[in-house]
Amino acid sequence: METQVILNSRHFDLTLKRLCHQLIENHGDFSGTVLIGLQPRGVNVVTRLKLLLEEILDKPVQCGSLDITFYRDDFRRRERPLIPSATNIDFVIEKKKVVLVDDVLFTGRTIRAGLDAMLAFGRPSGVELLAFIDRRFKRELPIQADYVGKAVDTLSEERVSVEWQEIEGEDKVVLFTP
Ligand code: 5GP
Ligand code: MG
Numbered sequence: 270m271e272t273q274v275i276l277n278s279r280h281f282d283l284t285l286k287r288l289c290h291q292l293i294e295n296h297g298d299f300s301g302t303v304l305i306g307l308q309p310r311g312v313n314v315v316t317r318l319k320l321l322l323e324e325i326l327d328k329p330v331q332c333g334s335l336d337i338t339f340y341r342d343d344f345r346r347r348e349r350p351l352i353p354s355a356t357n358i359d360f361v362i363e364k365k366k367v368v369l370v371d372d373v374l375f376t377g378r379t380i381r382a383g384l385d386a387m388l389a390f391g392r393p394s395g396v397e398l399l400a401f402i403d404r405r406f407k408r409e410l411p412i413q414a415d416y417v418g419k420a421v422d423t424l425s426e427e428r429v430s431v432e433w434q435e436i437e438g439e440d441k442v443v444l445f446t447p
Pocket of ligand 1: 310371375
């Protein structure tokens, strides 16, 4: 197995900060915007973005998490049942701008399911997508991110590992090639 660090902790931090400034450019002080992280690992991205955004804006930013298990298009095709994570959206998204957030964008099927799951909570005035890592090739649906932390061209059999200081002990992104 070959491994390649594609974001070290310094670049990881710079990338998150840059994403915050891009978000602020489009959403101002976030008074009409909410961030929603897709479970499980999109939530880690939202947790960090929230910390940084609130530091910059000096006011709270509304954030939630969304589980898409039952909205997956392969839900009924699996041999073993999928175990859902928590959805936690304790605010109204009606007429709000929503930024959906995930750690890795690949085929686009998770985001398609996320859009479906989100609409159960109301009709936002607009939806954008933030992907911390965009695995550019092999998209299977016409879905692109509005904000990209880092784009990487990967083969299907490769795997990107997004690691967080609070979970894995260090902020970094590693590409594994079998
Ligand atoms: P998609 O549905 O776009 O094919 O895949 C995106 C979802 O699968 C994301 O929620 C992401 O967490 C996960 N995923 C896909 N490829 C990778 C990868 O290389 N590394 C990680 N960590 N997650 C991935
Ligand atoms: Mg995921």
